[in-house]
Amino acid sequence: xxxxxxxxxxxxxxxxxxxxxxxxxxxxxxxxxxxxxxxxxxxxxxxxxxxxxxxxxxxxxxxxxxxxxxxxxxxxxxxxxxxxxxxxxxxxxxxxxxxxxxxxxxxxxxxxxxxxxxxxxxxxxxxxxxxxxxxxxxxxxxxxxxxx
Amino acid sequence: xxxxxxxxxxxxxxxxxxxxxxxxxxxxxxxxxxxxxxxxxxxxxxxxxxxxxxxxxxxxxxxxxxxxxxxxxxxxxxxxxxxxxxxxxxxxxxxxxxxxxxxxxxxxxxxxxxxxxxxxxxxxxxxxxxxxxxxxxxxxxxxxxxxxxxxxxxxxxxxxxxxxxxxxxxxxxxxxxxxxxxxxxxxxxxxxxxxxxxxx
Numbered sequence: 001x002x003x004x005x006x007x008x009x010x011x012x013x014x015x016x017x018x019x020x021x022x023x024x025x026x027x028x029x030x031x032x033x034x035x036x037x038x039x040x041x042x043x044x045x046x047x048x049x050x051x052x053x054x055x056x057x058x059x060x061x062x063x064x065x066x067x068x069x070x071x072x073x074x075x076x077x078x079x080x081x082x083x084x085x086x087x088x089x090x091x092x093x094x095x096x097x098x099x100x101x102x103x104x105x106x107x108x109x110x111x112x113x114x115x116x117x118x119x120x121x122x123x124x125x126x127x128x129x130x131x132x133x134x135x136x137x138x139x140x141x142x143x144x145x146x147x148x
Numbered sequence: 149x150x151x152x153x154x155x156x157x158x159x160x161x162x163x164x165x166x167x168x169x170x171x172x173x174x175x176x177x178x179x180x181x182x183x184x185x186x187x188x189x190x191x192x193x194x195x196x197x198x199x200x201x202x203x204x205x206x207x208x209x210x211x212x213x214x215x216x217x218x219x220x221x222x223x224x225x226x227x228x229x230x231x232x233x234x235x236x237x238x239x240x241x242x243x244x245x246x247x248x249x250x251x252x253x254x255x256x257x258x259x260x261x262x263x264x265x266x267x268x269x270x271x272x273x274x275x276x277x278x279x280x281x282x283x284x285x286x287x288x289x290x291x292x293x294x295x296x297x298x299x300x301x302x303x304x305x306x307x308x309x310x311x312x313x314x315x316x317x318x319x320x321x322x323x324x325x326x327x328x329x330x331x332x333x334x335x336x337x338x339x340x341x342x343x344x345x346x347x348x
Contacts, residue, residue: 021240022240025239026243028243028244029239029243032243032248033243033249034249037252037281037283037295038249038252041239041278041279041281041295041297042239042243044275044281045235045236045239045276045277046236046239046240046243046278048232048236048276048278049232049233049236049278052232065184066183066184066185067184069180069181069182069184070181070182070184072181073178073181073182079272079276080272082275082276083271083272083275083276083281083282086281087271087275087281087282087283090281090283090295091283091284094254094283094284103251103252104251104252104253104254105251105253105299105300105301105302106253106254106255106299106302106305107253107254108253108254108255108256108293109254109256109283109284109293
């Protein structure tokens with residue numbers, strides 16, 4: 001085994017370990033973070049970088065073009081799909097009021113009047129705080145849906 | 149590469165093919181990468197599969213299209229990679245440190261771009277960079293709603309807002325047309341002139 005090969009192995013192992021560590025922090029974040037929105041950060045972000053690093057490490061270690069192309073595809077699809085799923089889950093969580101508002105410094109979506117009926121981390125079927133406003137809102141939405 | 153069935157009976161097919169060409173090339177590339185080896189048989193099979201897929205599952209064409217500026221692209225990719233590594237390390241540290249995370253925030257950012265393609269690239273890259281995540285996009289007003297992890301005070305909030313706008317500018321300078329670059333200097337919130345609208 002030549003010195004160059006050993007060097008390649010060391011670099012690959014470093015990348016693999018670093019990537020594995022980042023994936024571990026993603027798992028820890030899922031346990032430690034307080035609500036859905038912050039957990040989505042932990043679940044998608046360090047893990048994307050972790051997977052990328054593991055792909056680079058694997059590509060260095062495997063030394064075959066066919067494996068490298070496959071790893072490249074994995075990386076591309078990871079980067080294309082992770083944001084979409086994070087966005088969908090967080091959007092649903094916000095609209096279903098699974099938000100810890102006491103942990104938010106500012107919520108401009110709320111103060112801009114886009115979401116004025118709900119204020120806490122409530123279950124999805126909780127009664128609204130202002131029943132009259134909520135009823136009016138629902139009637140208005142239904143009418144808009146009907147005309148659309 | 150995929151110009152073989154173009155001279156068909158109508159020009160509609162050719163028109164459709166020109167709009168679908170980037171998608172076809174991408175599908176052929178994926179097919180070949182999946183096989184892992186280069187051969188003419190793979191290329192031909194990939195073309196056949198791509199045509200069948202786009203015929204069975206048609207997508208609406210991307211309106212407007214983009215123009216690639218090599219220098220802007222380099223700046224964008226370089227900054228993006230640096231952001232990815234730096235913020236990745238930061239978020240990883242915030243998850244494992246004993247004090248945990250601070251408070252977070254939900255921001256509305258008024259954008260200056262009005263192109264579906266550029267907004268898609270912006271949302272994807274903002275969500276990929278750790279610490280910020282797109283929650284909603286008000287397409288009519290051009291407002292991006294995002295959730296940012298870890299803000300301490302109002303200065304942090306403004307810094308995040310400025311970084312999203314800087315990212316938007318880099319993307320427009322990498323992929324945008326001349327009109328869209330000119331639109332960057334427009335005051336935020338000003339409505340887009342109807343003539344420049346790129347969406348049907």
